[in-house]
Amino acid sequence: MQSTVVFRRAQEEDAAVIAKLRQEIWSTTYRGIYPDDMIDQFDYAWHTQKDAQRIKSPAYAVYLMMQEDHPIGYITLHISVPAHLLSLYLRQEYQHRGIGRRVFSFIQEVFQTRGVSTFTCECQPDNVHAMTFYRRCGGRVVGEDLSNEESWQNSVTFQFDVKRKTGPVIRSIRTMDECIEFVRGFHGDAQFSDPMLTNEEQFQTNLVKCVEHPDRHCALGVYLGEQLIGLFTFLVLTEERYLEMLVGLSRDRRAYAEMFRYLERHYPGYSADFVFNPKNYLCKQLLEERHAEFEPEQQKMVLDVPVTDLDTSGVELFTPEYQEPYLSMHHQETYWTGEKVLAAADRFRVFLAIHEGKVVGYLDVTYCFEQNEPYDLFVLEEYRRMGFGRKLLAQALKCNGPKGMMAMVDVEAVAAIRLFESVGFQRVKQENNVTAHWMIPEREGREQL
Secondary structure: OOEOOEEEEOOHHHHHHHHHHHHHHHHHOOEOOEOHHHHHOOOHHHHHHHHHHHHHOOOEEEEEEEEOOEEEEEEEEEOOOOEEEEEEEEOHHHOOOOHHHHHHHHHHHHHHHOOOOEEEEEEOOOOHHHHHHHHHOOOEEEEEEOOOOOHHHOEEEEEEEOOOOOOOEEEEOOOHHHOHHHHHOOOOOOOOOOOOOOOHHHHHHHHHHHHHOOOOEEEEEEEEOOEEEEEEEEEEEHHHOEEEEEEEEEOOHHHHHHHHHHHHHHOOOOEEEEEEOOOOHHHHHHHHHOOOEEOOOEEEEEEOOOOOOOOOOOEEEOOHHHHHHHHHHOOOOOOOOHHHHHHOOOOEEEEEEEEOOEEEEEEEEEOOOOEEOEEEEEEOHHHOOOOHHHHHHHHHHHHHOOOEEEEEEEOOOHHHHHHHHHOOEEEOOOOOEEEEEEEOOOOOEOOOO
8 A cells, every 4th residue: 555654853832732632642552551540641741852862952853744734643763872663653543554664664764864773672572463563664672671561561672784885975964074075075166066165164164064053954964984075064954844954065966966866855845955066967967857936147246335325215114114125026926925024023124116106126135144135136027227226235234333234136137237336246167056945845755465
């Protein structure tokens, strides 16, 4: 039987869902194995708190199993030495459908990514179906604890070998020491350098932060034996089912192919954005093969010497009274919609062009970085060529103070390039980028238990 199973990394707010699943599965699968009072007096609050602690801890990896957006089970892995499968719970009506084999393959993939060679798990010996399942999955008994006064406390320990792959292997990057020399090797490479690693601030945000703060990031190394042949970092927003490649460095097609396979296994159904060097034909080819959609190439421009005494009349900082017209004209085919920009007040300023009391244009621009960036500049068509775009930029520069500013403009948008040049921006060579959008396909599990 075919079963579509999606594995989603648990967030802190999922702790209550996991505790509820455990309560249900204890009541069905473990009735007669665990004492009735242990099941009937399930401490929901205590279990929820315990699961939240595990989800937040870097020592654990907790995943929900989803089918058609409904939770059907969960996995808790202890990433330690030795590594341990702490729990694999599947709702009773989903057992014996072939899902178990798919789940165990996923567990193997997670441990493989972490560089684990073996892992263990404990099973209650009266749970006959689980004992049989673990043996079928290659588990060998390495320990028994069968002399407890309460039989439900007895356990059998299984050990499993993590299957080794031939060819490139993906592993999580744990420290910058693993990849710093590899990164330096791409500096100045016109073809394979990364446009998101052009200054120290980007280096810290797009690389160091991803390695040191994995809660909302993913840092992956592709290894051929012990040689690092590819480095990729991602922003991962589980609650939005969205990810963005922040860094992609490799000169080897196999590394890109392995990265894409990893995303297909671990993030099915996610919307993914890739910002990369337009000359990086390897990344582009792999995305084309997956029918990604490409935006026009972007010309990087950097503020050199800002033009002073520019006219900013009619430009105002956003206030709530203008929310409706701002949102109604805002571009929607972008990650940073008007709603998200307004919700990120610690990151963005919004300037509005007002003409005779009407909002005729807007500019979303960051203000929290050493080098800020206009994200979206728009003027209604009937008010273009009247100086509103220039006024919006001028006001943003005035409020930016001594900080730097850069902009990405379509290479063929001659008028836009001239607009930025008119307020002091210059074109930068060898730092253009292109953005691709890819909807990662849902994955179907076809394994039979």
